[in-house]
Amino acid sequence: MNGTAIGAGTGAAQPAIIRPYGDTTGDGRVQVSFTLPVPFGNEEERALAEGAALQLAAKMGLEPALVVHAKGMGARFTFFVVYGTARHLVDLSQVVITRREYPLLSGPEINMAIRSSLGRKLVVVGACIGTDAHTVGIDAILNVKGHAGEKGLEYYREMRVVNLGAQVEVPDLVARALAEHADAVLVSQVVTQRDAHLAGARGLARGFASAGARRPLLVVGGPRFDPTMAGELGVDRIFGRGTTPGEVASYLVHALTGGAGAAAGAGEPAGTTTLTVGGGAA
Amino acid sequence: MNGTAIGAGTGAAQPAIIRPYGDTTGDGRVQVSFTLPVPFGNEEERALAEGAALQLAAKMGLEPALVVHAKGMGARFTFFVVYGTARHLVDLSQVVITRREYPLLSGPEINMAIRSSLGRKLVVVGACIGTDAHTVGIDAILNVKGHAGEKGLEYYREMRVVNLGAQVEVPDLVARALAEHADAVLVSQVVTQRDAHLAGARGLARGFASAGARRPLLVVGGPRFDPTMAGELGVDRIFGRGTTPGEVASYLVHALTGGAGAAAGAGEPAGTTTLTVGGGAA
Amino acid sequence: MMAADPSTAPAGKLRLDPAMVSRVRDLAARAGQPIVELARTHTTVSVERAVLRLAGLDGADREGMPWVNHLVDSVRDSCGLEHGVALPVWDALAGGGYPGLAALAADAAAGKVKFALPGADRARAARAAATAALARGFAAIDDRRAERDAMIAQTSEPPRPWIYLIVATGDIYEDIPQAQAAAREGADIIAVIRSTGQSLLDYVPEGATREGYAGTYATRENFALMRAALDDVSRELGRYVRLTNYASGLCMPEIAALAGRERLDMMLNDCMYGIIFRDINPQRTFIDQRFARQIHARAGIVINTGEDNYLTTADAVDAAHTVVVSELLNEYFAKEAGLADWQLGLGHAFEINPQVPDSFLLELAHAQLVRELFPAAPLKYMPPTKHMTGNVFAGYLLDAFFNLAGVMTGQSILLIGMMTEGIHTPFLSDRDLALENVRYVLRAAGRLSENFAPPPGGFVERRAQQVLSESAALLTEIVDQGLLTAIADGTFGVTRRPADGGRGLDGVIERAPEYFNPASEFLEGAGTSAGLSGVTGGVA
Amino acid sequence: MMAADPSTAPAGKLRLDPAMVSRVRDLAARAGQPIVELARTHTTVSVERAVLRLAGLDGADREGMPWVNHLVDSVRDSCGLEHGVALPVWDALAGGGYPGLAALAADAAAGKVKFALPGADRARAARAAATAALARGFAAIDDRRAERDAMIAQTSEPPRPWIYLIVATGDIYEDIPQAQAAAREGADIIAVIRSTGQSLLDYVPEGATREGYAGTYATRENFALMRAALDDVSRELGRYVRLTNYASGLCMPEIAALAGRERLDMMLNDCMYGIIFRDINPQRTFIDQRFARQIHARAGIVINTGEDNYLTTADAVDAAHTVVVSELLNEYFAKEAGLADWQLGLGHAFEINPQVPDSFLLELAHAQLVRELFPAAPLKYMPPTKHMTGNVFAGYLLDAFFNLAGVMTGQSILLIGMMTEGIHTPFLSDRDLALENVRYVLRAAGRLSENFAPPPGGFVERRAQQVLSESAALLTEIVDQGLLTAIADGTFGVTRRPADGGRGLDGVIERAPEYFNPASEFLEGAGTSAGLSGVTGGVA
Ligand code: B12
Numbered sequence A, B: 001m002n003g004t005a006i007g008a009g010t011g012a013a014q015p016a017i018i019r020p021y022g023d024t025t026g027d028g029r030v031q032v033s034f035t036l037p038v039p040f041g042n043e044e045e046r047a048l049a050e051g052a053a054l055q056l057a058a059k060m061g062l063e064p065a066l067v068v069h070a071k072g073m074g075a076r077f078t079f080f081v082v083y084g085t086a087r088h089l090v091d092l093s094q095v096v097i098t099r100r101e102y103p104l105l106s107g108p109e110i111n112m113a114i115r116s117s118l119g120r121k122l123v124v125v126g127a128c129i130g131t132d133a134h135t136v137g138i139d140a141i142l143n144v145k146g147h148a149g150e151k152g153l154e155y156y157r158e159m160r161v162v163n164l165g166a167q168v169e170v171p172d173l174v175a176r177a178l179a180e181h182a183d184a185v186l187v188s189q190v191v192t193q194r195d196a197h198l199a200g201a202r203g204l205a206r207g208f209a210s211a212g213a214r215r216p217l218l219v220v221g222g223p224r225f226d227p228t229m230a231g232e233l234g235v236d237r238i239f240g241r242g243t244t245p246g247e248v249a250s251y252l253v254h255a256l257t258g259g260a261g262a263a264a265g266a267g268e269p270a271g272t273t274t275l276t277v278g279g280g281a282a
Numbered sequence C, D: 001m002m003a004a005d006p007s008t009a010p011a012g013k014l015r016l017d018p019a020m021v022s023r024v025r026d027l028a029a030r031a032g033q034p035i036v037e038l039a040r041t042h043t044t045v046s047v048e049r050a051v052l053r054l055a056g057l058d059g060a061d062r063e064g065m066p067w068v069n070h071l072v073d074s075v076r077d078s079c080g081l082e083h084g085v086a087l088p089v090w091d092a093l094a095g096g097g098y099p100g101l102a103a104l105a106a107d108a109a110a111g112k113v114k115f116a117l118p119g120a121d122r123a124r125a126a127r128a129a130a131t132a133a134l135a136r137g138f139a140a141i142d143d144r145r146a147e148r149d150a151m152i153a154q155t156s157e158p159p160r161p162w163i164y165l166i167v168a169t170g171d172i173y174e175d176i177p178q179a180q181a182a183a184r185e186g187a188d189i190i191a192v193i194r195s196t197g198q199s200l201l202d203y204v205p206e207g208a209t210r211e212g213y214a215g216t217y218a219t220r221e222n223f224a225l226m227r228a229a230l231d232d233v234s235r236e237l238g239r240y241v242r243l244t245n246y247a248s249g250l251c252m253p254e255i256a257a258l259a260g261r262e263r264l265d266m267m268l269n270d271c272m273y274g275i276i277f278r279d280i281n282p283q284r285t286f287i288d289q290r291f292a293r294q295i296h297a298r299a300g301i302v303i304n305t306g307e308d309n310y311l312t313t314a315d316a317v318d319a320a321h322t323v324v325v326s327e328l329l330n331e332y333f334a335k336e337a338g339l340a341d342w343q344l345g346l347g348h349a350f351e352i353n354p355q356v357p358d359s360f361l362l363e364l365a366h367a368q369l370v371r372e373l374f375p376a377a378p379l380k381y382m383p384p385t386k387h388m389t390g391n392v393f394a395g396y397l398l399d400a401f402f403n404l405a406g407v408m409t410g411q412s413i414l415l416i417g418m419m420t421e422g423i424h425t426p427f428l429s430d431r432d433l434a435l436e437n438v439r440y441v442l443r444a445a446g447r448l449s450e451n452f453a454p455p456p457g458g459f460v461e462r463r464a465q466q467v468l469s470e471s472a473a474l475l476t477e478i479v480d481q482g483l484l485t486a487i488a489d490g491t492f493g494v495t496r497r498p499a500d501g502g503r504g505l506d507g508v509i510e511r512a513p514e515y516f517n518p519a520s521e522f523l524e525g526a527g528t529s530a531g532l533s534g535v536t537g538g539v540a
């Protein structure tokens, strides 16, 4: 990992304008599957259904496109698999990526930064809020056991972690966070059906709105979050799929100690890129 | 199957404007997979790669879209699976479907039509041309054994079928067709890599160009043909995926006897729909 | 009653030691006995509300708070619940001249009723009235059970394994067509997942509902709507399609009562799921589950336990024995509550990390072990979830191997995995593809199990025997320290749940010596459920 | 030499009757003998060209027509080929004072050479010169064989089953990175599919090629480029990656020669594929295949036969025995040509319609039968193609079951199926996903075969024994009527190929009594290949 700009980072050989690749450069081949609410019974219906699928493919910019599989599901729906040639170009120079605004620090650096700038332990309160009971993600960040080979925040000598577990109501979380003098509140939201996670994050922000100056840093995470949405949801930072504890710890130091860690000279420089859709590998 | 217009055929309950259906009406959910020629190594590269995938998804009209899987393949390629919400609407009233221009006839009707209008056997010469050796498709149309429960053309008393098999060069085919006084030449093209099938069909048309008035009806088939392209390729008719022998026989009668079968009053009326992308089920 | 006869223990393909098998069963009984004692000597608000629901009290006030809650809360406020809700209620009913329980509850809600424990005479009348009301309630449940048998006779019993599918739109009116579509594509059992919040509600919502997150509320009306829709499709298909819902949670006994009244066929009902995955108080859960299971026993409902869940938070290899231990405990509690073998849908799962070498052989060992330990139980086998990623192709493949393991080891109920498990609640097409997957496996390899013969001393046999001895060791520890302590220590699902923590402990009440529960005389005593239903258990 | 010793016939999992096994082997030898006789008494233009290629003659005229074709055609025009090409050629070479064969060929192409059969004296000299040239040629081939052994020693031999993957872009420079990528992802063998037209060409194209339909031309240069690229990646991975190409076709012996010279490791070489699927004349094919196989034997190349193809035109259940019969014939011809057991990559396939009940059990029966009939052969198992549709999810699943059948029955070489088989030649990602598929199956279930034990009298055993007796019956018929008649009657792949039909019959020449082939003394005689290579065959 390094701090260079995109163009350089991707190497000289990488052209800026690319297309999807099936088995030859530039062939543009893409696979798509979807269901349309149309029947697939008699010849008439099948013709209409496949025509509808091809219309959608064309609107998606796939031309030519072939319906390679169509299957009626009950009397009202048809499932399609389509392969086609995407007419769109991908311009790598226009790719929107949010940059990681902080350096990745080692454990000792994090502890030292906290000690030197706060002079006390950094207090983190974590929870799954509302009806979400998926604690594995937040536990991966907080518990000593950690995730992906990195120890969780509990492991840091200079952090005090209070993990409230699942199904915590926002008012209870606010009360507890203030009582603990939390520097940061970490909340996980895994269920996304009907945008439950967005509602959850907004609820969190609203809950802490009245806390004024005592409002801790609000950090939200979960596998289906778009990290660029923090502002919109009223929280300070969002972490996505594959986040590691070290990333979170480094961020906390950056946000709460004014980047003392980076000032310590070690670690990786700020300004490298963070993922738009999550923090790591698939 | 019936001969009504599209609107009626799809039933009163079918709205004209539809969207893809994941698990709720109107949710627009679509699955896409593709490869981009971008590396997926370090954090920088991954961010760029996922951003590029999202850019493509956005251009395809998927918004929001989530990269749910990204995998580096070697040093230069990344494979993605994306789920997103298609912003496009499908307008069923605008679906382009070519109509089957002839009625489907029964075996006796076909034989009778040939006898009454030609007064002799209808001669069909079939082959796989060029280097294509996939005979199963043309055999399915021609051989007695047939396909999908329908007997092949050899089974019709009033047809004489000469099946030349695979790898026939166009000049040889032309010579043989003229020698046999073929009414129709049926050619299969299954290999489509580098548009081999299109080249094959064009070569067929060119080959028969000099035959003038003696040029037989040219019929081409194969699983990846787009039946609307007949004119463009210079042949009379194209059959796609899932064609049945009965469809082909009915077409031959229609094209070569002036639709005598339909005149016989029986059978299904002309004007029903034929598939844009093939004749049958997946 | 619980100690298994060693002579009936299966030899099977794994050559399990019958003495070992009866030893673990014995240990489970010893570990469970103190918990049964706890349940016998305590009641809960939900148990008392369930009594009222069994007596037919439905409905809610304008805010949606059910009358049963109002009534039980009022009684508790007035005179406590240690004698049960029945005596005060039926006494007040008679005394106030109410036309029925709902009217009484409405007055109680309005603070117009003062409940008291009746004296001996009036108590006798109240007791009789309550018992009569419950008799009518149980007669209705018995009718529904008979109705099930009739429906099965009229349609048909699908062959094992039964294909179990989930619907989870949050809207009962979207769930219904999806469930019917799934049934037409081959589902034998439809489970309606509940909204994420419901199990923590200390009341059962009312009416048909269209709002839920990642699931639909369990209500009597939703039960009835779905059961009717599935009856339609059962008749259409000539195959009885079963309906499942979830009892575990703060209202386990009440939902059990509603399930019996609306002819649900199976219910998720685990002795520990609520404790571990919903942070419900352990004592509350154990008391509730016993009464809920007694009702299931009567209603001819098959229970499904939740051991599969442990493997989402614990490692499926390291914690394999915790699944077996929990199944033995669930079996003990279930039989004690009157459930027959054919009603024990014990749960287990295919959750080993697919990166682990020999993972499929390990899965076979685990699944075969469970099959042989519980030969007569309709085991419910759960598909991979934890290691399902966004790679839907890999997911489709893993689900196929799950289906295959199910078939090779003769599992009874296969919950069908979705290739998009790692992404979203199932799309219509996910479910359709999942059914195509299992249909292929059943058709192509349904008879493979005849060729599955782990050799003596081979990998599979050794692994199964290892898990069994680990189970014995853990059970011995649990007997020593007590089940509540073991749970507090994070034995199951690496989640610590202290005996006094979690929700709902305030709803637990120690029974007074004169505690009266009019349902109990219908529910306790030997052989309650055996032989009532045409369904027979056994190895698939 | 061919009749198998009954005592070595395998008992195995299917309890095949050793007498039956040796009976079918015997019948195959009797059916094959007349064909061997035909090959011993005839030559072909391609056999003669192969002699020149073995002697090192490469290159082509400006139109791309190879010098070997010019030379052979000239000789044929001048004095016929019934004495072989060698005597007239080496005689003219000496007589004209040519620096080498290429110069002679150029002159011959220009019509400047008149070939004649030399008289006794000059014949002796020509014979010696030819033999010396061939000795150098075979020394080169022996060197390449030793080089292979060295490379394997330097890298490593991958464990069985070997993963076999196809590249097919039509452009050698696209094929190379795709092949390397596949090797890095786990492929042990790379096959470069040929362009659709090549097998009907009566010459071998020259040079590196970038134009081909659905495959890349087999040329010496392409062989060399790909072998070098795979050597690089073998070193990088520390695992020897094998290269395969296709011999069958009108130039079978020549391509075999080039394969030996460029160290290909395996070659598709079937005694009947060209006849049935390319409409090449049967006699031509049988003569060509024998000489081609003799070269493979010397070069230490494993052959792959093409029985899998029959099941794309015939039904995989009805025609299962035709696969076995053809394998027995291929084995007989191969051994007669000097190939050792470890070189017999006999082909078979997983092609049963997945809608057929018990299809997976039938596949297991077929695959296990072949495994037990040929215990020492590196069997090549082909994935489903015919029943692969546009449903890529279903296709991915079917491929997984193919992989599983391969693992359960101990197949040696697994050709990896593509989920898009029914659609297009493989995408890069198709191949990557296919490798993930097989890696999962090997990792998770690689040791499942220890648990696969078809019970006596069970479905699998009965099916295998049925196929074996059907094979015996068919072989008996073939012995009676002659193999050429059987082929004419559509016995294999339901395709009728009369003995005098098809392409290339005009390239067949009956040998004169004085026919001389300088390669033959290097190729004929016992034990040619045995013990030369470090590769050992046997059950995976
Ligand atoms: C384990 C699990 C459960 C367990 C949870 C146990 C527990 N104590 O957590 C049990 C079995 C109880 C369960 C129940 C249910 N689950 Co669940 N479950 C899963 C499962 C299999 C794995 C989730 C997981 O543990 N991932 C591993 C962790 C490490 O990853 P993660 O959560 O993404 O966390 C990482 C990052 O996102 C990030 N992160 C996450 N949170 C935070 C917070 C902060 C502050 C930061 C910085 C970072 C961060 O860092 C983590 C490490 O990298 C998924 C399916 C899947 N394969 O993903 C379904 C899934 C999440 N469940 C789902 C559902 C619907 C449910 C149920 C409602 C019904 C059901 N289908 O079973 C119930 C009820 C749950 C409820 N009330 O919330 C759905 C959600 C659908 C959606 N998109 O809305 C999923 C996707 C399954 C599905 N396809 O239907 N579930």
Ligand code: B12
Binding pocket: B131, B132, B133, B134, B135, B136, B137, B138, B140, B141, B147, B186, B187, B188, B189, B190, B191, B192, B193, B219, B220, B221, B222, B223, B224, B239, B240, B241, B242, B243, B244, B248, D193, D195, D196, D197, D214, D215, D277, D309, D312, D313, D385, D386, D387, D388, D389, D420, D421, D422, D423, D424, D425, D426
């Ligand atoms: C069988 C088969 C073979 C057999 C052919 C045997 C034979 N005698 O036909 C063998 C093994 C020899 C073979 C070889 C090759 N094959 Co091939 N083969 C197939 C396979 C598995 C099935 C094709 C088939 O029989 N379909 C069944 C018939 C009934 O369907 P159909 O052809 O679509 O025909 C129907 C309609 O299309 C229509 N129709 C077709 N023709 C005509 C003509 C007329 C006039 C009409 C009216 C209608 C009509 O009616 C038919 C009935 O409904 C496909 C993969 C697949 N699953 O589709 C690959 C496939 C076609 N082969 C392919 C290739 C590349 C080859 C090879 C070049 C290399 C290889 N991969 O093996 C070689 C060389 C072939 C050559 N020179 O042409 C590719 C083509 C890729 C592409 N899109 O370009 C495919 C798709 C496999 C793949 N994914 O790589 N193959």
Ligand SMILES: Cc1ncc(COP(=O)(O)O)c(C=O)c1O
Binding pocket: C194, C195, C196, C198, C199, C246, C247, C248, C249, C268, C269, C270, C273, C278, C304, C305, C306, C307, C309
């Ligand atoms: C035994 C058991 N009960 C209940 C549930 C569901 O509970 P809830 O509705 O609380 O998510 C599950 C879910 O998997 C379960 O296994």
Ligand SMILES: Cc1ncc(COP(=O)(O)O)c(C=O)c1O
Binding pocket: D194, D195, D196, D198, D199, D246, D247, D248, D249, D268, D269, D270, D273, D278, D304, D305, D306, D307, D309
């Ligand atoms: C034995 C054998 N030879 C050759 C081939 C390929 O031949 P062609 O290049 O003619 O397609 C195959 C294809 O499957 C085969 O099985």
